[in-house]
Amino acid sequence: MVVAARPAGRAPLRRCYRFELLKLVSQWRLRLVFLACLVAPAVYAGVVSQQTSLPADALYGRWMNQSGWASSLAVLVFMGTLVLPLLTAVVAGDVFAVEDRLGTWRHLLVAVRSPRLIFLAKALAALTVILALLVALVASSIGGGLVSIGSHPLPGLDGHLMGSGELTRTVLLAWLSIVPPTLAFSAVGLLGxxxxxxxPLGLLLPVVLALVLQGVALMPVPVALRVALPMSAFTGYRGLLTDPVQQGPLWAGIAVSLTWAALATWLAHRLFVRRDFTDLAYDGSGRRFLLAGLVPLVALVAVTTGVVAASTGATGSGIERPKLEAAHATSFSHLYVLQTDRLRRPAVTSDQLRATARCDKGGGRVADTGPGSDWRCVVSWTLPGSTATGTAIYQLDVAADGRYVADGDGPKEVNGFFQVRTPTGDAPNPLWQFDGSVDLLENTTPRIHQEGPR
Incomplete structure (x- = not known):
């Protein structure tokens, strides 16, 4: 009796996913990358935190020898600049191209019998590896900092002191907030x-995109356009370090990143299932990529910019004198309390100081708005039970993304020297130089600011 052969069915997704995952983790270069992610942040935290010269240009870099949590936040600064786009390029940017180099598409199609299933398995495998690399970075940066320095309190970007419990929650949420932009760059890697x-451009597309977007972010572009770019989501976690939380840039960046991830993945899937796999000499199509890949993403930027502008009412650069004055006065008040505690002076609260700041950009030569290193602020405060008003001068370097560095310019007893003499010895002066953050999407004047004659 002759039994008719039944046509082979499609391979199940679980088996395809496991096969693609094994192909990725078997690559020696990815194993080295994973080892680097697991070791490098911890080594960096341990070595730098013991140095006398700290990376003060990085957020929380100057605090790395005082709290282990600062090391993780300092590492987080470098992730969105180039590291995570590079990791997504190594994984997602090569997951399809490797089959072209090896000429194995026909064998894979015969085994799986579904281009859609192949795409889904490869995308899930790449996502798994990228998230594993991210988890390794988180564990290494946090573990290395805590082992080297310990879990000590750390001031937020508004100066309020954060204890271990708040720091644990905030740092973990900060790392979690960069997952959406990582997904966006992973999807761009799949598309390339x-x-x-x-x-080679397909492999490096996430890196190229990151460099282009960083260039745009350095320019004084409208705040709506800045927030509509996925790079902004890599800095949205700064809003978690203030009290109350600056939610606008954080949620806008997450929404924009997830939209980018969805669109880029859909475009990659659309191109993949329409590809002619019988062409053994296929080497990509620049014109097709331009029309079916880049043009929709550029259109997405235009749409999201309009949505952000319409929903938030944000105009200009988002950096305005009243907001900067309020943010700077708030940070000074909280840090003054910290300095008072270190000097063992009579206790005072930030509300009792009633601190205000008066800021000017360029000495009246330019409008008091926008980023620049020519901001000058004078903080005034009054201690409880005293009629005398204290003043302190700061030179501010305000970046286009809302982060600013306040450099104390006297008097020496308050903010003119990097150390203060405490009963137990010299200690870092929290008022000498500190970081702050301006909410670019905030439209209302915070309550601490009181407008007066200039």
Whole structure:
């Protein structure tokens, strides 16, 4: 009796996913990358925190020898600049292109019998590896800092002191907030790998995109456009370090990043299932990538910019004198309390100081708005039971993304020297130089600011 052969069915997704995952983790370069993610942040935290010269240009860099949590936050600064786009390029940017280099598409299609299933398995495998690399970075940066320095309190970007419990929650949420932009760059990597094949540009597309967006972010572009770019989500976690939380940039960045991830993944899937796999010489199509890949993403930027502008009412750079004065006065008040505690002076609260700041940009030569290193602020405060008003001068370097560095310019007893003499010895002066953050999407004047004659 002759039994008719039944046509082979599609392979199940679980088996395809496991096969693609094993192909990725078997690559020696990815194993080295994972080892670097697991070791490098801890080594960096341990070595730098013991140095006398700290990376003061990085957020929380100057605090790395005082709290282990600062090391993790300092590492987080570098993630969105180039590290995570590079990791997504190594994984997602090569997951499809490798089949073109090896010429194995026909064998894979015969085994799986579904281009859609192949795409889904490869995308899930790449996502798994990228998230594993991210978890390794989180564990290494936090563990290395806590082992080297310990879990000590740390001031937020508004100066309020955060204890271990708040720091644990905030740092973990900060790392979690960069997952959406990581997904966005991973999706762009998938798109480049599908559309450009063996071309090196396909592999490096997430890195190229990150460099282009960083260049745009350095320019004084409108705040709506800045928030509509996925790079902004890599800095949205700064809003978690203030009290109350600056939620606007954080949630806007997450929403924009998830939209980018969805659109880029859909475009990659659309190009992949329409590809002619019988062409053994296929090496990508620049024109097809331009029309079916980049043009929709550029259109997305235009749409999201309009949505952000309409929903928030944000105009200009988002950096305005009243907001900067309020943020600076708030940070000074909280840090003054910290300095008072270190000097063992009579206790005082930030509300009792009634601190106000008066800021000017360029000495009246330019409008008091926008980023720049020519901001000058004078803080005034009054101690309880005293009629005398204290003043302190600061030079501010305000970045286009809302972060500013306040450099104390006297008097020496308050903020003119990097150390203060305490009963137990010299200690860092929290008022000498500190970081702050301006909410670019905030429209209302915070309550601490009181407008007066200039």
């Amino acid at each position: 790998s599908v559309a450009l094949g063996r071309s």
